[in-house]
Amino acid sequence: MEATRSAATSDEWSFEAPPFGARGPVSEQLLAAFRRPAADADETLAGLPVALADAIAATDDIARDDDLQLSLLLLHGLHYGSVVDADEEWEWHPSTVAARVAIERAFEHELRERVGSVAVPSADAEAVAAALFKLTKPTPGPSVARFVAKQATDEQAREYVVLRSVYTLKEADAQTWSIPRLSGRAKAALVEIQADEYGGGRPERMHSAIFARTMRELGLDDRYGAYLDAVPAITIASFNMMSMFGLNRRLRGASAGHYAAYEMTSSLPNRMLGDGFRRLGYGEEVTDYFDEHVEADAVHEQIAGRDLAGGLAEHEPSLVPDIMFGAVASMMIDGWAAERTLDAWTAGRSALREAVDLGRSAQLEEVS
Amino acid sequence: MHASEIVACVDGPLLVRGDFELVSSTGEPVERTRRTVALCRCGASAIKPFCDGTHKLVGFRTEPPREPDAVEGSQ
Numbered sequence: 001m002e003a004t005r006s007a008a009t010s011d012e013w014s015f016e017a018p019p020f021g022a023r024g025p026v027s028e029q030l031l032a033a034f035r036r037p038a039a040d041a042d043e044t045l046a047g048l049p050v051a052l053a054d055a056i057a058a059t060d061d062i063a064r065d066d067d068l069q070l071s072l073l074l075l076h077g078l079h080y081g082s083v084v085d086a087d088e089e090w091e092w093h094p095s096t097v098a099a100r101v102a103i104e105r106a107f108e109h110e111l112r113e114r115v116g117s118v119a120v121p122s123a124d125a126e127a128v129a130a131a132l133f134k135l136t137k138p139t140p141g142p143s144v145a146r147f148v149a150k151q152a153t154d155e156q157a158r159e160y161v162v163l164r165s166v167y168t169l170k171e172a173d174a175q176t177w178s179i180p181r182l183s184g185r186a187k188a189a190l191v192e193i194q195a196d197e198y199g200g201g202r203p204e205r206m207h208s209a210i211f212a213r214t215m216r217e218l219g220l221d222d223r224y225g226a227y228l229d230a231v232p233a234i235t236i237a238s239f240n241m242m243s244m245f246g247l248n249r250r251l252r253g254a255s256a257g258h259y260a261a262y263e264m265t266s267s268l269p270n271r272m273l274g275d276g277f278r279r280l281g282y283g284e285e286v287t288d289y290f291d292e293h294v295e296a297d298a299v300h301e302q303i304a305g306r307d308l309a310g311g312l313a314e315h316e317p318s319l320v321p322d323i324m325f326g327a328v329a330s331m332m333i334d335g336w337a338a339e340r341t342l343d344a345w346t347a348g349r350s351a352l353r354e355a356v357d358l359g360r361s362a363q364l365e366e367v368s
Numbered sequence: 369m370h371a372s373e374i375v376a377c378v379d380g381p382l383l384v385r386g387d388f389e390l391v392s393s394t395g396e397p398v399e400r401t402r403r404t405v406a407l408c409r410c411g412a413s414a415i416k417p418f419c420d421g422t423h424k425l426v427g428f429r430t431e432p433p434r435e436p437d438a439v440e441g442s443q
């Protein structure tokens with residue numbers, strides 16, 4: 001999957017087909033184009049702007065639109081790498097950049113409309129932290145983490161891991177894009193969090209690597225996108241939203257607010273998730289990822305609330321509304337995805353978009 | 369500039385960063401896997417001496433409750 005070629009010579013290249021398929025005309029055209037060199041864009045992407053404008057005009061719910069969310073993931077994937085095998089020239093090709101921005105603008109517009117007006121604290125670090133902690137206060141009642149802790153079957157627990165993998169195999173990368181867009185206290189705070197996310201100098205302790213190990217221990221394929229066909233649009237949208245916040249300097253406030261809310265809603269659920277996997281008979285190799293986050297995110301949430309979001313608010317008071325927008329958007333979109341999963345599980349259905357055989361691990365088979 | 373810093377987080381843990389050593393009451397080193405740690409001060413954590421976020425469930429308060437001061441709009 002590592003694409004290291006550039007567009008100097010063309011013809012004999014072939015780029016590998018990804019392990020997932022298109023979900024509509026836009027993603028189909030992009031995937032077909034990415035099999036060919038970027039130099040062929042005039043031919044392979046002919047008509048894309050019109051098809052894209054049509055798709056954006058036609059959708060009544062862009063956050064749950066399979067074709068547009070997959071397309072945005074593909075376009076962001078050119079910046080991340082390891083999403084589709086493609087000519088690296090595509091990353092900043094005017095046509096792919098234009099497509100990315102067109103989908104992002106429509107998506108952002110929809111998010112802002114759905115979030116509506118939000119209570120805005122004063123531009124004071126403690127006030128911003130307090131507002132964020134209040135917004136993210138743990139609530140009783142059904143949640144995906146509680147379901148996994150108490151009653152998920154082995155199959156449902158695996159579905160959870162597959163859904164989570166869209167972001168977690170690239171954990172923290174979206175937020176790293178904000179680092180050069182911040183300064184002073186907020187920048188130092190984000191770097192402090194990210195150093196921990198990336199394992200504090202030990203690659204095997206990188207959170208994305210710990211998660212990949214959990215997948216392998218469960219007998220799951222840890223290559224990016226291996227199960228993407230099974231992942232619903234809303235889960236992809238949650239990841240796309242963070243990538244969009246991270247890649248657009250204009251949205252640095254939203255990125256900081258999102259990250260703070262994300263960290264603030266992580267420790268307690270991860271404890272329940274770890275308990276769920278232990279209940280199902282899995283050992284430390286599988287639960288390490290969840291257990292690590294109980295301790296890590298109890299640290300990160302304090303730094304993210306006070307120093308990242310709060311520090312940014314004090315430095316750039318005009319960003320306070322966007323900090324709160326990012327936080328509310330995080331709770332909202334992850335709430336939608338969780339609701340979909342819980343509805344499916346409580347109705348006895350798979351939470352995946354299409355059925356995939358997720359197997360059972362050898363370890364568990366030995367036990368049973 | 370001190371070698372280490374302890375942040376007493378409102379309604380939450382003590383955040384410790386910098387150059388420090390964490391030991392038990394008998395002087396044994398406490399295993400630490402990250403540079404900056406959050407030490408529980410609500411008493412309810414399941415991973416003491418570290419914080420695990422449980423302070424939010426038990427309504428731990430370090431000072432009189434402070435209402436976030438909303439100035440415009442509503443959710």
Ligand code: FES
Nearest residue numbers: 408409410419423
């Ligand atoms: S201070 Fe966080 S769990 Fe005690």
